[in-house]
Amino acid sequence: MENKNERRREEILRISGVNPRKCMKCGKCSATCPSYDEMEYHPHEFVYMVESGELAPLLESKSIYKCLTCFACVERCPRGVEPAKLIEAVRLTVIREKGANHLKADDIPAKLDEEIPQQLLMSAFRKYSK
Amino acid sequence: MKVTYFPGCTLRTKAKELDRYAHAACNALGVELVEPDTWQCCGGVFSYAKDEIASKLPSVRALIDARDKNEPLVTVCSACHNVIKQTNHQIKTDADFAFRMNNYLAQEKDAPAPYNGETKVLHLLELIRDEIGFDKVAEKVQKPLTGKKIAAYYGCLLLRPSKTMQMDDPENPKIIEDLIRVLGGEPVIYPARNECCGGYIALEDAESAKKRSNSISDSAAAHGADMIITACPLCRYNLIKNGSKLPVVYFTELLAEALGVKEDNDGE
Numbered sequence: 001m002e003n004k005n006e007r008r009r010e011e012i013l014r015i016s017g018v019n020p021r022k023c024m025k026c027g028k029c030s031a032t033c034p035s036y037d038e039m040e041y042h043p044h045e046f047v048y049m050v051e052s053g054e055l056a057p058l059l060e061s062k063s064i065y066k067c068l069t070c071f072a073c074v075e076r077c078p079r080g081v082e083p084a085k086l087i088e089a090v091r092l093t094v095i096r097e098k099g100a101n102h103l104k105a106d107d108i109p110a111k112l113d114e115e116i117p118q119q120l121l122m123s124a125f126r127k128y129s130k
Numbered sequence: 131m132k133v134t135y136f137p138g139c140t141l142r143t144k145a146k147e148l149d150r151y152a153h154a155a156c157n158a159l160g161v162e163l164v165e166p167d168t169w170q171c172c173g174g175v176f177s178y179a180k181d182e183i184a185s186k187l188p189s190v191r192a193l194i195d196a197r198d199k200n201e202p203l204v205t206v207c208s209a210c211h212n213v214i215k216q217t218n219h220q221i222k223t224d225a226d227f228a229f230r231m232n233n234y235l236a237q238e239k240d241a242p243a244p245y246n247g248e249t250k251v252l253h254l255l256e257l258i259r260d261e262i263g264f265d266k267v268a269e270k271v272q273k274p275l276t277g278k279k280i281a282a283y284y285g286c287l288l289l290r291p292s293k294t295m296q297m298d299d300p301e302n303p304k305i306i307e308d309l310i311r312v313l314g315g316e317p318v319i320y321p322a323r324n325e326c327c328g329g330y331i332a333l334e335d336a337e338s339a340k341k342r343s344n345s346i347s348d349s350a351a352a353h354g355a356d357m358i359i360t361a362c363p364l365c366r367y368n369l370i371k372n373g374s375k376l377p378v379v380y381f382t383e384l385l386a387e388a389l390g391v392k393e394d395n396d397g398e
Contacts, residue, residue, distance in 0.1 A: 015179045034326045038338050065334055069175050070286035070326035075300050085178040092179055111333055115371065117144040117363040119209050122174035123330035
């Protein structure tokens with residue numbers, strides 16, 4: 001179990017390219033996050049929980065689906081940690097597992113309306129499914 | 131001036147007016163938008179994961195098409211622009227990514243020469259500001275937007291991350307406001323103009339998208355705007371779907387209107 005957690009942590013760091021130890025814990029990422037109220041774990045918590053290896057709560061949390069990829073935390077992080085990259089990597093390690101797609105094609109018809117732009121469907125599939 | 135033009139999936143379906151008025155306006159400005167023979171959807175959103183390679187191939191194929199014609203690659207949709215510019219930046223700055231991307235490309239029929247980020251990527255707004263020039267646009271204005279109070283909505287994708295997009299100041303942009311002034315309108319500055327509409331969360335958590343979108347349209351209305359303009363089909367959808375009190379239109383429509391070529395291009 002320990003080894004699996006550590007391997008996963010290394011994978012998250014590798015595919016995100018993030019060094020969480022650069023973080024100075026100012027909290028600006030969470031303060032600027034438009035999804036803050038919707039998240040159980042916030043951007044700054046992703047940074048220190050990945051750093052300390054507390055992955056299990058993040059992997060099970062709906063917070064990984066609340067990031068909007070709006071780049072606000074990437075733009076505004078004064079230390080260049082760029083938490084959205086970590087959140088993306090954590091989510092990918094979840095949805096890349098077999099059968100773990102968060103959005104399925106069968107879910108789509110019920111969500112459609114006449115005006116939905118293709119861009120919305122494409123983006124959602126990119127973020128929620130593999 | 132001839133440029134390579136990447137329309138993107140939504141401009142051929144739910145956002146036809148964004149595309150149609152871009153062509154009309156560019157025609158009036160002496161710019162020809164030429165599509166590659168084949169183009170594929172950019173994917174809608176850029177992935178930061180360093181091992182996401184194949185999903186970025188469509189962007190690179192379009193970049194290569196422009197490179198081989200020695201033209202800039204121009205986009206109008208905020209999302210296409212963001213994905214293609216970030217992909218181009220990744221090729222220039224991440225040698226491992228460029229190596230693996232070129233390995234894919236080498237397998238293709240009529241494989242192109244290796245690509246290393248040579249193409250210049252421009253949003254239509256940048257093409258207007260940097261290549262055509264606002265002064266030239268001002269000369270061509272036929273029907274100034276006099277008296278219109280217009281809120282430019284940048285959203286997240288046009289400006290960020292600014293070190294890659296290099297379009298404008300990400301916290302205090304002015305490119306769209308400058309265009310509005312050139313067209314004779316009055317830009318309205320409001321606090322939420324560079325905040326996110328919620329984007330694709332609309333499919334996952336409609337309530338969250340509603341909160342985000344309303345905070346933007348309410349902010350524009352509270353600062354006295356008559357209308358909101360955007361370059362992003364998803365921003366427009368989210369704002370309208372969630373009950374914006376102000377009309378939300380594409381910037382290309384206003385541009386075509388001011389250049390006096392809108393009516394000729396209304397309808398299909």
